[in-house]
Amino acid sequence: MSDRMRTIPFQKMITWIKRELKEKGSIFGIHKNKFYKNDSNKYIELFGQKMSSPLGPAAGPNSQLTQNIIASYLEGSRFIELKTVQVLDGEDVPVAKPCIHAEDECYNVEWSTELTVPQAFDEYIKAWFLLHVLMKELNLSEERDFMFNMSVGYDLKGIKSPKVDAYIEGMRDASKTKIWNHCKEVLISNMDSFSNFTKKDLDKISSKVCPSITLSTLHGCPPEEIEKIGNYLLKEKNLHTFIKMNPTLLGEKFVKDTFNKMGYDYIELNPNHFIKDLKYKDGVSMIKRLKDTAKKMNLQMGVKLTNTLPVKIVNGELNGEEMYMSGRSLFPLTISLGSKLASEFNGDLQISYSGGADFFNVEKIFKVGIQPVTFATTILKPGGYERITQMAKKVEKYLNGSFKGINIEGINDLAESSFKDKYHLKDLRPVKSRKLSLDLPIYDCAIAPCTIGCPINQQIPEYVALVGEKKYEEAFKIIAKDNTSPAITATICNHNCQYKCTRLDYDESVSIRDMKKIAVLNAEDKYIEDIKKSNIKSNKKVAVIGAGPAGLSAALFLRRNGVEVTVMDKREKPYGIVEYVIPEFRISSDMIKKDFELVKNQGVKFKFGIDENIDIDRLKKEYDYVVLATGAWKKGNVRLQEGxxxxxxxxxxxxxxxxxxxxxxxxxxxxxxxxxxxxxxxxxxxxxxxxxxxxxxxxxxxxxxxxxxxxxxxxxxxxxxxxxxxxxxxxxxxxxxxxxxxxxxxxxxxxxxxxxxxxxxxxxxxxxxxxAVGQKIDSDLLTKNKIELDQRGFAKINKNCETTTPNVYVVGDMKKGPATIVKGIADGKLVCKDILSKEGLSNDFEKKVLPVDEKRIYKRKGILKSPLCSEEESERCLSCKNICEICVDVCPNRANMVINVEGDFKSSHQIVHIDGMCNECGNCGVFCPYKGNPYKDKITLFWSEKDFQNSKNRGFLVLDKDKGLCKVRKEDGEVVYYVIGRDKVISDEMESIIKTFINKYDYML
The missing domain is CATH 3.50.50.60 (FAD/NAD(P)-binding domain)
Known part of the structure; x- marks a missing residue:
């Protein structure tokens, strides 16, 4: 595949929008239920234009193509900061791919449009017309409620070049441009197909697309050059002007200290930028002079805060030596710079804000008097464009006309509090990556990362949903299916599941452990009372040595499945470390007792206070299988010279x-x-x-x-x-x-x-x-029982935890040293399955399938919420097992699409990648829970023979829709020609997808 996007012709764009809206109820995947309309009659005014929302995409990937701008608008953006253009454009722009890494704080190496300047101009004009059409057609507003703001860089010579000058002039008045007249002609020819948009509305569309401009200066641009450009844009082009300022104005020490204080100490700065970039004092003087010039020209001048921060690539996030940082880590720097500048000008400084703006701070930013507010990183994360609506609704009540000055005290307080705000501290995200060590499937890829991340693979979305409905008994039955210590793990589990939760890329993990605890407290006692001991199905017996969570796991699972089990322990009570060591303030005795009753009532036998000297040969005269689970009680090594x-x-x-x-x-x-x-x-x-x-x-x-x-x-x-x-x-x-x-x-x-x-x-x-530096296992127990050890002193075992002595297993801490409780339970489950398999017995670990309300799940996408300490927490679960579609959310270009397909699939929802809409930014690969890349690994729709040849993706090119003739690269990489319904040369799944496109999605072909 090529990393060059193919722009969609205007007529095709109109056809696509109309067909998708009519047949699927969505536009570029944005469902009509999510379309934003401001019914408050409040607005802000900027440069003499009214906007029903002060928000929009920052100049970047989400404002590069027509479809991106449309998606932004539909979700609540009304200030569209168009992606920066410069004299260096198209294939001459040196962008390494992938170019975006927004896993937490965002990094990119892509600073301006990858289209040519004329192509970019065409995209923006197409978007300008279509927003007017959609505004009327969808009843979003009677009058234009949005505005475009162009962005240019990076030196005066380039800005004065014929190419960029023509762009600026065209945006000032597009009436004489080829694309303007083409769009009008196409709309006139389609007028009969519109319900609300009329010829009168078309004639009212102003050709003066952009009366304003943002100067995006590259790091290292000489201060005098910035001022020359600012004067040129004001005096020669008569444009309201924002000058983008860089975080380097704060000085290297302030930036570094901020990162260290907030947990981003791994970010390595480039000192050269702090030396060469505009200095704070010079910047203030420059702004004052440009403000005076703007006033004389009867124009408005302000600052754009801020540019991204250049940092060194030292951790392999992207290719190259330097990248640009944005996102939540940038917020404290940007708002601090805003605070300093606002004070310098006594609040009389128009600020266009973009530096880590998101749902959690947008209201605070707007309340201090800053408008407009743009963002990039937040809508590059799961939820994507759908995050915008929630932000737009949040600030609606504060819309109050034109700029009235910055509240100095308010912005100072906001800057000060930003250093302690948990949503900007690195600690909020406890893991670097949520990825699973699984390959991305071509089809049926929806998966619950929490379930896979849980060592015992609990059905987490299912029991969380049931707890939310207060169906505690049903929830507990699902929990108990895989978990032999539900009360203990509901209290002190290290919750690996929460480190894989998709909501980590929204706000914070779903409080899965707390939801389990609600089920435990409401249903475990009743469940224990109702237990009916399973009949013994085998004449074989199992001895478990050690009554900790791992040993009791093997015991309960085996007994539940019809095998007689006896647990032996040298102590007088079960649960080892949990019972005797973990403090009462961490877990109460009552919670431990619940789980012991669970095991006892299942029919497991116990022998406490046994001799520590275990003789396995003697045991095997009575028992057919032995499971060693004695824990790690030996002291770790003390590395001190004396004392x-x-x-x-x-x-x-x-x-x-x-x-x-x-x-x-x-x-x-x-x-x-x-x-x-x-x-x-x-x-x-x-x-x-x-x-x-x-x-x-x-x-x-x-x-x-x-x-x-x-x-x-x-x-x-x-x-x-x-x-x-x-x-x-x-x-x-x-x-x-x-x-x-x-x-x-x-x-x-x-x-x-x-x-x-x-x-x-x-x-x-x-x-x-x-x-407290780690305990050790009693390897003497293994040695004297002639169990072969590895170089580290642990028992040599196979994949089922079986030692070199047949039918003798080790689990929990005994396996590889101190382990978590839930990993111990997982070992017990594994041993149970192996013993049952050897005895020809079935197990009862089958998963329960619950119906889901897809509409309800879709409503949650893009909605950010803080954790709740109640059943309502279930509303934060995104039910990823049923609906994932993260790769669709995070693609700014809408290049990954969901199609509803019939055929031999687990789900009707399948992901297809559209090659012509992709620039290989790599963002979908960052957030996909698998270790693959959707833009490479999913079935791909190609628009041309050239693109098909340039790619290795599995996918298809429709050569003749009417005849059903296609060129297909099959799952194994073989290329074949195929006519639908003829020779069986492709898989049923591939055929179903091609048929679906031709019959239901031909507007995408």
């Missing part, structure tokens, strides 16, 4: 703390060494001991790299525990923990930056030091 006798092991401490209800004296000053969840538990428990005053967590890296879950870290910090970062303990002397100060170096194999010693020594007062 080891002053150290308390975290597990031992936590066990004593739980036994004594915290009635312990550790002294006033307590240090915990470690960065995992056990360290957090130890610190919080230590804080609750009798005389504790100062509790510190000592960690050799920074908070960002701690393995503990973010919520556990925050809970510890909220309780007054101090985190001492970049310190490596060396010894203990005279009640002081002696540490070497560290610094972060290059990344190690774990992906974290390696701590490097600086040689500087600090001492921390420590009456007690608690060591």
């Amino acid at each position: 080891k006798e002053k150290i308390v092991d975290a597990i031992s401490f936590l066990e004593k703390h739980k036994q004594s209800n915290g009635d312990m004296d550790l002294g006033k000053n307590i240090c915990i060494i470690g960065g995992g969840d056990v360290a957090m538990d130890a610190a919080r428990a230590a804080k609750r001991t009798s005389n504790a005053e100062n509790v510190s967590i000592v960690y050799r890296r920074t908070k960002k790299y701690m393995p503990a879950s973010g919520e556990e870290i925050e809970l510890a910090l909220k309780e007054g525990i101090v985190l001492k970062e970049l310190l490596s303990p060396k010894s203990i002397k005279d009640c002081n923990l002696v540490c070497e100060e560290m610094k972060l170096g290059e990344k190690d194999l774990s992906g974290r930056r390696k701590p490097i010693g600086t040689g500087s020594i600090v001492e921390i007062k420590a009456d007690t030091v608690i060591f």
Whole structure:
């Protein structure tokens, strides 16, 4: 495929819009139920023009093509900042592909239109006409309620070039241009097909498309050049002018300190830009002079805040050496610059804002007097253009005519609060990538990443939906199908599912664990009462050694499926670490008891207080299978030069703390060494001991790299525990923990930056030091039972957790060291399946299929919401298993489309890629939950032989629609010619898609 887009002819565009709206109820995939109309009669005024919304796409990928602009308008954009043009255009523009990476903060290497300047002009004029048509045809407004703003760069010579000059003049008055007259002629010939748009409406369309312009100056553009261009645009072109300012005006130190403070310390700046770019003082002087010039010309002049920030490519986000950063990480910088400039001009400075604007801050931005507001990053994320409507509705009540000045106090407060706003802190997104290690299927790709991300593959969307409907018993039955410790995991699971949730790319993960807890509290007791023990279906018996979550998982699953199981443990109670170590403030005894009753009532037998010396050969005389699940209780290695006798092991401490209800004296000053969840538990428990005053967590890296879950870290910090970062303990002397100060170096194999010693020594007062750096398994148990070990001292096992001793398994911590509870449950499930398979028994892990309300799900797309602590949280679930379509949402060009197809598919919803509308920006590949790229891996519709030849995509080119003749690249890559209904040379699935296009979507061909 080519990375060059093919513009859609105006007549085809009209046909496409009319047909899709009539037959599918949508336009370029935007459903008519989402079309925005401002019924408040409020508006803003800019440059003498009224707009029913102050919002729109920033000059960028979402304002490059006609269809992009239409999609933006339909969803609520009324200020359309057209993509920047420059003298260097078309194929001469050096853009490496992919060129967009908006996974969290956004990066791009694409700074102006990839079309030629004349092509860009044609696209904008086509869009100008079509917005007028749609405005009337869809009853969105009686009078024009939108405006276009052109954007140019990057030096005066280029702007004065014949090509760019013709563009500017054409946008000022397009009446004499070829495309203008062509569009009018086409509309006249189609007039009979419109219901509301009339010839009178056509005649009213103004040819003065853009009375305003934004100057987008490239980083490094000399200050005097910027001012020359500004004067030229004001004096020579008589245009209202915005001058785009760069974040570099704030200075390298401010920018770097901001990133470090907010968790973006991995972003590497390029000092050259801070040296060469316009300086703040010079910028203020320039603005004053240009404002004076504009006033004399009876024009308006303001600033566009801000340009993107150039940063070095050091983490492989995109190809090349430098990229441009935008998105939520840019907001604190942009609003801070706005605050400084507004103060300089006592509020009398028109600001066009674009720097991390999104649903969570757009209202705040607008309330301080800033208008208009544009955005790019937020609508490049899942939900796409549909995010705009919610923003437009949010600011409707504040629309109040023309610019009246910036509220200095308000913008200063907004700038100050931005540094603490969770929606701009890196910590809000706990994972780098949500991707699954699965290949993208050609067909039927909708998937629930939460379910795949869960080690036991729970049916999360299903039980979340049922909890939302208060059908707790049904929800719990689905949970219990795959989860043997529902109460425990509803309380302290590390919720891998939430790290895969699609809503991480909206706002925050669905609170899946909390939804499970609601089901547990409302239904588990009743479920336990109603359990009917399964009949024994086999004469084989299983012994499980260790009554922790992993062992009990294997036991319950096996017993439920008809196998007799006995669980043995050296202690008097089940659940090991959960019962004896994890503090009561993390999980109550009542929740643990629920799950034990669940296992007992299923018919599992128990033997507590058994001898620790397990002899597997002796066991196998009575039992046919043995599952070892004894956990990891041995102390980790203490790496201190001296003073080891002053150290308390975290597990031992936590066990004593739980036994004594915290009635312990550790002294006033307590240090915990470690960065995992056990360290957090130890610190919080230590804080609750009798005389504790100062509790510190000592960690050799920074908070960002701690393995503990973010919520556990925050809970510890909220309780007054101090985190001492970049310190490596060396010894203990005279009640002081002696540490070497560290610094972060290059990344190690774990992906974290390696701590490097600086040689500087600090001492921390420590009456007690608690060591929480990982427990070990009892490998002696394996050795004496002649189980073969690997080089790390763990049992050699196959994919089903079976050791080299037949019918002997290891699960949970015993497998590879300390593991999460849910991974232990997953091991038990795996062992159960293997034993059942060996015995020729079926299992009951089949998934329950629930009906879904697709209309209800579609209404949630693009809607941002903060988590709720109730059943209403289910409304945030996007039910990705049924409707994903992320690649459709995030494509600015609408190149990925959903078609409704009949045939041998799991779902009627199938994704097809339209080659001619794609520029290979790569954004769909960033957000697709699979490791593939939809623009390469999905079935592709080609518009020309040339594009087909230039591609390796599986897909088709319709050569003769009437005859059904197509050229097809099959799933295996073979190219064939095919006539529908004749020789069976292509798959049924491919044939169904081609038939669907010819019969139902021929306007796309």
